Amino acid sequence: MSSQATELVRLLTVRGESLAVAESLTGGLVAAEITSVPGASKVFRGSVTAYATELKHELLGVDAMLLAQRGAVDPQVAAQMAAGVRKALGADWGIATTGVAGPEPQDGRPVGTVFVAVDGPLTDRPGSAGGGKVEALRLNGSRAEIRMESVRSVLASLLAQLAGEQTGNERAQDTERNGGF
Template identity: 55%
Template sequence: MSAAPAAVLDAAARRGWSLAVAESLTGGLVTATLVDVPGASRVLRGGVVAYATELKASVLGVDAALLAARGAVDPEVAVAMAAGVRQRLGADVGLATTGVAGPDQQDGHAPGTVHVAVVTPEARHVRSLDLPGDRRDVRAAACAAVLSLAAQVLGP
């Protein structure tokens, strides 16, 4: 396990912030990775796997018009998912992943197209990636990417 999950949890704890996670292509991997760290419960509120597009709207509050116009694989959708899970689960920080794990394209996006986001009380951050590898590789790299972004945003 990389140091990022522990760093994210420690940085959030130092700020007195709680975390929530919204996942699509990672299917719970980000939340599970955070839960692997002893003491995660001090800041982790929970996670939502909104794999189906309509759940991004109904469960996470992503604007249906945005989803209709851009599809689920979009940087603005990633930010909206992070903001939505933050609000829905009553957390200070929301993390989100959306993209195409493969092996097939989705809505014209190639496998490996991934967007990760972190929303804090202070700012919204998003990173768009083109990840190599098979389905397992893309999902693992997307998990690592959102945790790396969160570690960077939350600071040492």
């Protein structure tokens, strides 16, 4: 169990908020990391591991045309996965991972291309940019290392959103939102 996951469960518990996870390349590792924390059942709603591309559409509501045109490894796909799992599982926050862990490139993307996304209450506010926050990562290492760094990155992204919200630092979050996409 990581200190990130422990802090995430603590913060969400204090706030009375819940979390759902959508995973592709991480194959359940994000959910496993969160549920390794005692008390996670107070905040963790569940997860969808949509490894097959069509399941991203069928279970998470990712736009089929987007998947057909750009493939599963795309920043908008990550954002729609996070929003979709949040809606499907009735959570305050949704996080998602999609990418290429290797050994071969996928959808024209090289190994190590990963997108992590966070969707939450900030996107529901009037005047918000919507769509949550997506980070583009370019990771090196073995398949296992890429997958574990993806877990760390998506948890860090949610922690940053929660910390920013606690300090009322919404202007900085708006600038970062969507990772420049």
